[in-house]
Amino acid sequence: MSTELDSDAALMLRVKQGDWSAFTELVDKYKQPVMNLVYRMLHDAAEAEDLSQVVFLQVYKSAERYQVSSKFSTWLFTIARNLCLNEIRRRSRHPADSIDAAHPDHDDQPLQQYEDKKTFSPPESLLHGELEEKIEQALAELPENQRTAILLCRGDELSYEDIAKVLGCSLSATKSLIHRGRETLKEKLKPYLRSGCWPKAT
């Protein structure tokens, strides 16, 4: 892990000096985990894509303020979480227009058209239809801090201490958030967890 810290920090030092290839490398490395987190916080694929781009733009604009002593991924996910929270607050002040409203010029078409969001069928997916929907729904219904803690826990980018820094709380509070979130998930997904019925990896 310390080798990874050094390599990310080295890349950021180069970004500070205007090295675009270093910035490209960082974006390529972290675009997937950032998109995963942002989508599951906003539940909107198009917005997740836009906001994920803003996350990296913010990283670039704030490069001068980056301290080598702090882990890059912790800093990155803190930016991502804060931008998501800003967006969620903005949405709560300006609720979305009705999706049933008709288009003023074309009565047979809705005012707003949304692409089919169910594009999650990558080859590596082990889950199908209903179960995946249940998990995504159960995650979406968790309080934001529990959901974020569980999602950050998934990958191996961040330690529990790093997750605590992103959330701005203590290590014990972070583990408590993860535990409570998981207890809620276990309760909602009980039938599946008991039976263990889903396609397993071979």
Added chain:
Amino acid sequence: MNKDPFFEDLREKGWRRKLTPDEEERLAEWLAEHPDEQSEWVAESNLNELLEALPNVPVPSNFTARVVQAAQHEEALAQRKKPSLFDFTISRWTRWLPKAALAAVLLGSGLSSYLYMQAARRAEWAKSLTTVSQLPSVANPEVLNDFDAIAALSSTPPADVELLKVMQ
């Protein structure tokens, strides 16, 4: 939360990664001694698997290119907004103008007050001098030479009552 530190430690490790074979073996031994915790561990393990199997969100193939392009655009805008040497010089000096103006006003009012006080004091002195110059002149001091003798003449000694009685 289960209070057993051994179970909790493995549970927390399992949240982030698969247990190592050694950890799995120790867990199996522990669960054999604590069969009540078996179902709890199965639920934890199954949830770990479900969360692990959550699919990655599709990322557009041109995502990185668009981010870099946007960052370069921001950089170009920032460069254009930088002030010219002329602007920099002017702004450097105009920053100090309000402070210099305030200092000038304070200095001016202080100097005016001082000069006014000086003039007022001189006027007072002039007035005093005028008053003194109008006083009658003092007599020649030589007339005061016999002052004591003259003063003694005007004061008569008290009557000798005893002598007057004798003389009657």
